[in-house]
Amino acid sequence: MRRAQSIMIQGTHSDAGKSVISTALCRIFSDMGYKTAPFKSQNMALNSYITLDGKEIGRAQGVQAEAARTIATTDMNPILIKPSRDYEAQIVVHGKPYKNMQAGAYRQDFFQQGLTLIKEAYERLDQQFERIVIEGAGSPAEINLNDRELVNMRVANMTESPVILVGDIERGGVFASLVGTLQLIEASDRDRVIGVIINKFRGDVSLLEPGLDWFTEYTGVPVLGVVPYTNVKVDAEDSVALKLYSTERDSEKEIDIAVIQFPKISNFTDIDPFLSEEDCHVRLVSSKEQLQDPDLLILPGSKNTIEDLIFLKQSGLYDEIQRLTKNGKTFVYGICGGYQMLGATVEDPEGIESKVSIEAGLNLLPIYTIITSEKTTTLSKGTIQTNGQTHYVEGYEIHMGVTTFLKPCTPLITQGTTTDGVISENQQIIGTYFHGIFDNDSYRAALINQIRKVKGLEEKHDRVAFRSQREEAYNQLAEHVKEHINLSFIEEKMREYYDKKIRLGMETTMEGSQ
Incomplete structure (x- = not known):
């Protein structure tokens, strides 16, 4: 074998x-x-x-x-x-x-x-x-x-x-x-x-x-x-890695991006593509004092949407987000659990995630969500129309819950005969179930340029090819580690243990045949 x-x-x-x-x-x-x-x-x-x-x-x-x-x-x-x-x-x-x-x-x-x-x-x-x-x-x-x-x-x-x-x-x-x-x-x-x-x-x-x-x-x-x-x-997997992200504003960067650090934050690597953009600075916020007036506010994924929504209210961030949406300058973007929070209510009647059965949302998008026991896990793709341009996007979905429109509204993503997400009439409040949405270079560039336009800045088109950059990162990491470890010794020991495993397997087979 x-x-x-x-x-x-x-x-x-x-x-x-x-x-x-x-x-x-x-x-x-x-x-x-x-x-x-x-x-x-x-x-x-x-x-x-x-x-x-x-x-x-x-x-x-x-x-x-x-x-x-x-x-x-x-x-x-x-x-x-x-x-x-x-x-x-x-x-x-x-x-x-x-x-x-x-x-x-x-x-x-x-x-x-x-x-x-x-x-x-x-x-x-x-x-x-x-x-x-x-x-x-x-x-x-x-x-x-x-x-x-x-x-x-x-x-x-x-x-x-x-x-x-x-x-x-x-x-x-x-x-x-x-x-x-x-x-x-x-x-x-x-x-x-x-x-x-x-x-x-x-x-x-x-x-x-x-x-x-x-x-x-x-x-x-x-x-x-x-x-x-x-x-x-x-990409990091453990929330311990969040300590590596900035919490302070960088006045030298033209675009300030704030990300809510929920207690139950999940798939926070959605924000990583912005870290590679020279004009963008990403910072994590967990209090109303930290929030200030960002150009883009991201509500990321959450493993417990209702409890993290309650956190927004208890921390004062809920009221601050409401304030930001009235200034006409800040874009608010919710992903997965963050998208659910942008709606009128989040309901968990079966107590699947929380003991709280219903919680009022930010009411910034005409939707409501009911948490269900069936989990959606899928790779997804579709198109986004912005400013006369069509952007082909790919992502993945991981969520428990069904989101319903309270009234007709503009979906963010078209997926054949279905849709995903919502974008407000002024295009500054956006929600989607697509994780990895910012990995899509042309759409990310269009979003940043929308923000730059609101700020009175010139558009920039020389954006990072994020997926190519990630592939190159694997090569760079491999070369870096290979240069500083005793690879030949490691391989020698791997062969020794492999030979031992084969011997043990042969001995087991021989014993079984006796």
């Missing part, structure tokens, strides 16, 4: 750089000619990715599949956990909602089922691909959880994979976190760690070398690389 060579990337904590290193290795192995797949057994994230067959997986695994030049499938992330309220999350199994579960119930009741799902998904990848890059979650040293964990050392042992431990030096105390992690895991798991990578380094590496020598001597584990901090950006 065919088997893949594998490597697992674990970290000392969340946001240590596991996803970035895994993405880089996916592109590196693809460049070397290997048919490569990513794998993360269990992912907790509110940033999602839609597969070609309309299923939902963690965004990081979708991005890693793109980096590996392969088609993403739910086998690459069979379990996705999407927190929806305190101590409760929606469990997504192979891309479809399974049920909402409390944390304790999930840990107690789902463990064996989850383990079976993970084994079966990996087995299918193992037979289809030549190399698999496995990503862990959090830390393998979470000793309070390790007896029933489904994503770190249990997966490494199950797949017979060598492990690289990643530490983030930017946070400080990297040697303590690496040493502490190694000391807290089981001895057999420690033996599986073939080396560590120190990530996000800034400065002169020669000043770090005494620490590197000490670490190897003290632990017996080699340092496989010190990866300098890089501005090369790939």
Whole structure:
């Protein structure tokens, strides 16, 4: 039976750089000619990715599949956990909602089922691909959880994979976190760690070398690389990454874009294309004092629309948004949950997301939404008409709820015989279910030029080709990481573990035939 060579990337904590290193290795192995797949057994994230067959997986695994030049499938992330309220999350199994579960119930009741799902998904990848890059979650040293964990050392042992431990030096105390992690895991798991990578380094590496020598001597584990901090950006999956976004206004940029940072914000990478535009500055706001008077205000996706709508009211942002819509200068754009909030009401009669059954919306668009148990997950495309121009757009939808027009209005997107979204008569209040709407270069350029026109600025047409830029980012990231890690040593260890896996497989087969 065919088997893949594998490597697992674990970290000392969340946001240590596991996803970035895994993405880089996916592109590196693809460049070397290997048919490569990513794998993360269990992912907790509110940033999602839609597969070609309309299923939902963690965004990081979708991005890693793109980096590996392969088609993403739910086998690459069979379990996705999407927190929806305190101590409760929606469990997504192979891309479809399974049920909402409390944390304790999930840990107690789902463990064996989850383990079976993970084994079966990996087995299918193992037979289809030549190399698999496995990503862990959090830390393998979470000793309070390790007896029933489904994503770190249990997966490494199950797949017979060598492990690289990643530490983030930017946070400080990297040697303590690496040493502490190694000391807290089981001895057999420690033996599986073939080396560590120190990530996000800034400065002169020669000043770090005494620490590197000490670490190897003290632990017996080699340092496989010190990866300098890089501005090369790939999509984030974890809301921890929101700390990297600006919260302050930049007076040197012509276009000021404010994005509401909801407590249950999801798919916040929708805003990333604006980060590449030289005349745009993007900032996150979570209070009325921060909002000020932006040129474009974006209400992003939400995993709990009603509770985040209540947050708008309690924070004072609700009244400030109403004020902005009266000044004739600010464009307001709602995506998915943000689109639902722009309507008259959001209703949740079955208590699917919230204990509040109905909440008044911003009432800026003539729509209302009822939250339903059936989840829409699909890749979508259509056309947008603006100022006599037709823009072909693609995106993806992930939402629970049906939105209805209260009166005839202008849809934003035409999709054959159906439509999506609404645009107000003055074209300054816009809502859509399309995630990734700003990835479409011609439409994004048209929107920015509309804003520039309102501000009395000249139009600009030399815009970024965002999708091409993202592909180039994978190449740049791969080259950056490849330059600073001991790839030959990693490959040697992968082959050793592969040979061991083959031997174990042969021995199992021989035992079964006796």
